[in-house]
Amino acid sequence: GESVGLHLPTLSVQEGDNSIINCAYSNSASDYFIWYKQESGKGPQFIIDIRSNMDKRQGQRVTVLLNKTVKHLSLQIAATQPGDSAVYFCAENMDNAGNMLTFGGGTRLMVKP
Amino acid sequence: DAGVTQSPTHLIKTRGQQVTLRCSPISGHKSVSWYQQVLGQGPQFIFQYYEKEERGRGNFPDRFSARQFPNYSSELNVNALLLGDSALYLCASSFSGMGEKLFFGSGTQLSVL
Numbered sequence A: 001g002e003s004v005g006l007h008l009p010t011l012s013v014q015e016g017d018n019s020i021i022n023c024a025y026s027n028s029a030s031d032y033f034i035w036y037k038q039e040s041g042k043g044p045q046f047i048i049d050i051r052s053n054m055d056k057r058q059g060q061r062v063t064v065l066l067n068k069t070v071k072h073l074s075l076q077i078a079a080t081q082p083g084d085s086a087v088y089f090c091a092e093n094m095d096n097a098g099n100m101l102t103f104g105g106g107t108r109l110m111v112k113p
Numbered sequence B: 001d002a003g004v005t006q007s008p009t010h011l012i013k014t015r016g017q018q019v020t021l022r023c024s025p026i027s028g029h030k031s032v033s034w035y036q037q038v039l040g041q042g043p044q045f046i047f048q049y050y051e052k053e054e055r056g057r058g059n060f061p062d063r064f065s066a067r068q069f070p071n072y073s074s075e076l077n078v079n080a081l082l083l084g085d086s087a088l089y090l091c092a093s094s095f096s097g098m099g100e101k102l103f104f105g106s107g108t109q110l111s112v113l
Helices: none
Strands: A010-014 A017-024 A032-038 A045-051 A057-059 A062-067 A072-077 A086-094 A109-112 B006-009 B010-013 B019-024 B031-037 B044-050 B052-059 B062-067 B074-078 B088-095 B109-110
Touching: A010 A017, A017 A109, A032 A062, A032 A072, A045 A057, A045 A062, A045 A072, A062 B074, A072 A086, A109 B019, A109 B052, B019 B088, B019 B109, B031 B074, B044 B062, B044 B074
Parallel strands: A010 A109, B010 B109
Antiparallel strands: A017 A072, A032 A045, A032 A086, A057 A062, A062 A072, A086 A109, B006 B019, B019 B074, B031 B044, B031 B088, B044 B052, B062 B074, B088 B109
8 A cells, every 4th residue: 555645535425425435455465354443633543454365244234345466455435434543454464464554644534414 | 461562652852862672571572673663654663572583683783782681681783863853763562573563652742953
């Protein structure tokens, strides 16, 4: 994931709609992926993770899809709520790289009531 | 149980000064990682420590150093501060430090004037 600098891409959705946030990761050797949510003034909060031997994983209201062929990750949030408004980051980790996560540039999700 | 705690929450320094940031991991976690987050970007890996040993280092100058104590808490030191060191410094902990989800603290906001 490349940093996109100061101007974060923004996704604006209506409350109750589904949201899809996309991420292109950079290293084909990465085998572990995480989505984090970051609210203003707080640290990143773990949402869901997936390993490279899977292509889909579901949590509560969230689903992560992994397409290793095109190095693409997506986060789907069902029935988006105002509390989901935040910046979302994908992060990748290579085997034998300890906890060295490489973060993407982030997407700002704005939920309209 | 308390999450990852960092201190101080905010800090203002002038160029050339030195700073020490502190982190206490989640109880039972043996690995601590440090990340730098510049406004509008994703976090960037600085260091990882596991059982008091450095396990990984990111692309940061030697002005950055860290250590981990027997109780698994950690300190990040930055010498000869530059304006560009202004950022949110995040600490994250995990149990084994190998390809698993990280739990982040709320960070220390460092401003260098």
